[in-house]
Amino acid sequence: MTDWGTHLRTMRANAPLVQNITNFVAMNVMANVMLAAGASPAMVHDAGEAGEFAGIAQALTLNIGTLSPDWLRGMEAAAQVAHDRGSPWVLDPVAVGATAMRRDAGARLLALKPSVIRGNASEILALAGTAAAGKGADAADSVDAAEGAARDLARLTGGVVAVTGAQDFVTDGARAFRVGNGHPMMPRITVMGCSLTGIVAAFAVGQDTLRATVGALAYYGLAGERAGVQAQGPGSFQVAFLDALHALTPEDVSAGAQVMQA
Amino acid sequence: MTDWGTHLRTMRANAPLVQNITNFVAMNVMANVMLAAGASPAMVHDAGEAGEFAGIAQALTLNIGTLSPDWLRGMEAAAQVAHDRGSPWVLDPVAVGATAMRRDAGARLLALKPSVIRGNASEILALAGTAAAGKGADAADSVDAAEGAARDLARLTGGVVAVTGAQDFVTDGARAFRVGNGHPMMPRITVMGCSLTGIVAAFAVGQDTLRATVGALAYYGLAGERAGVQAQGPGSFQVAFLDALHALTPEDVSAGAQVMQA
Amino acid sequence: MTDWGTHLRTMRANAPLVQNITNFVAMNVMANVMLAAGASPAMVHDAGEAGEFAGIAQALTLNIGTLSPDWLRGMEAAAQVAHDRGSPWVLDPVAVGATAMRRDAGARLLALKPSVIRGNASEILALAGTAAAGKGADAADSVDAAEGAARDLARLTGGVVAVTGAQDFVTDGARAFRVGNGHPMMPRITVMGCSLTGIVAAFAVGQDTLRATVGALAYYGLAGERAGVQAQGPGSFQVAFLDALHALTPEDVSAGAQVMQA
16 A cells, blocks of 8 residues: 655655746745645746746746736746756646637647646646647536546656546556545635645655655645535635645545545 | 525526736635635736637626736726627726826726726726816725716716725616625725625626626625624634625525615 | 833824835735734835835835836835835845845845845845845844844945844844744744735834834734634634734733843
8 A cells, every 4th residue: 555645744854945936816825835735935937037046946836827928938937947957847737728828838838848737627638739739628627538638748748747626637648546635615715726736846856756746636635625624615714724734744644545546 | 675685696607707807916815705606717917818818708807906007908908808799897996096007097998888897985086087187086085975976987988886885885877776784894804895896797797787786795795794793803804704705695695685775 | 111012003093004016925915914903005016106106105115025127117116216205115135145136136125225124034144245245145044143234234224124033133233122022833824024024114104113113023923922822723823813913902012022122
């Protein structure tokens, strides 16, 4: 039996500095999620310093949620440095199928070989379509429907792809896992996925990318389960979720992880 | 007796996709408020995609709280599309009287005929002044003092104007209502008004604009009343407020709405 | 025995309008912290209006956390107006040693003579180095190690420098105080320092800058202590902290302030 809690233990020992170029909605919550988990987030986005800072940080996340051309320049500069240094970087392709600007950004960032892509099923389908033929994606696809696209993207980038939803699917193109942890309240709260992207990046530092991603998803979903027990609604859920991210131990994760090989 | 809860029921059945070009302070809370209520928010602001996205969204909100020329370009592009498609769009003229840049932006956005304008009394007075003679406004006007300006603006735009405060005033230039729901803690928490603007837009989709706006204000104020019972201060108020937005039913709104014709 | 609570009483009586050009992570929390304390925050950053608004506001804060050239232009315009009017302005030099762009911004803003500089030890060391020889700074310096740099910066600007950490050090170059209030959970929550910068600015309006800064730090740390008693983790800490900022009285501050001359 795999000890999935070990990835949380290693992440906390590393306490990695993670640079995040993310959207305006996610900034504060993502930083608090990462601090509660034990990582060290930094939001540095401008093209005038994003690449320089990527030379200091141990990992990088890019999120196109509130995209603009200026921010895309900073993202490309930072991803190039992360790619060249071999530090892990995670792409969060928010609503990548929705507009021409997003499809173009998705294709450009994909070319910089993200170590991990984390998105919902529609985003993974759209991104795979972008790579192949520039297509968009429907809004509400199931995780199952995106498994083929996830494997294709993983083979294309040489990295890991995580499709998150009620049950998550994680693959490096060859191996694959399903993660069943989580709570139905999570989609009713904004930037839960964006914040998870930061957790995945922190876990990826110095660890096997595929297994660390699975460990990150199990930990995050377990915190959601624990919060769900205490919450009266989406307000109290957010409070209890941060408390749970902070309180959960590696042993809790090992005991509670619902992971299957796929 | 009017069944004001019916507007919440219809909004939840629609679960409308609402595009918001709002200020940096409001982004996260506004998204969570709209999700808790049952709507689907999206923050898409750049001029390179804001108009395209407005062709997908069912409603639009514009908020000039942290204005810049780049963002104003995105706002104008999106409002033009919403106007041309006939989808509802709501203007939130934050501090419109404070600087020349804001007065100019207010006048430009007013020309695009917002379906609803939601502001405090000083903002509505300033915006009406902008339209007439470029004047600013005092900082702390009462809702009563802005009723004439609200009627004038409504006739000018052909839309609805909501002046919010201790007691709200809503008019389409001919008919008018007062809404008495709310709690004294609400002004001590930032972006409560900005977030309400998103709720108004969600309610306006597929419903009579005037009555839907009144229904949205009653629902929002009732959530504040419920939160006020539980809160120890502005921190716990915010938590309880999101929980209340999620928990309130159409029947609760019908029973608790304090609405009078004016 | 000094009555440190008097500065909170005066700030609440003033309820000052404070303009903040801060980072995207801090915006919402900083506004709520300032409202909970009794101040009136406004986030106005664009170079097209930042200087004009600085002519209305009673104090100003600048924070380089998510810096860009456009925002730096707004900061310089606003600081110039504050300097010329003699209204207090507070610099928060986030990670000023991390990149060339930040070191340059730090030097430019320092030249505009901030009334107060509030940073952690590494930032104060880096900023002093910037002024002298363009050096960066280590990431995790102790407050003690930055006392000399703080005195140097205070003499250079003619203002006050506050180095915050487990125990804070505040000096105007001649006099100095240490403030012992606070809670170990505070560094595990993002933008606690950024938000404190707004509190310092609000306290500085119409009060002796050095003593008002000390009073602000004691009040803020006491709110942290009170929150720490109730919190289960960083989520519930944030909620209890806002409630405590709102609930604390001048008498509470006078009774609980841990201040020593240094």
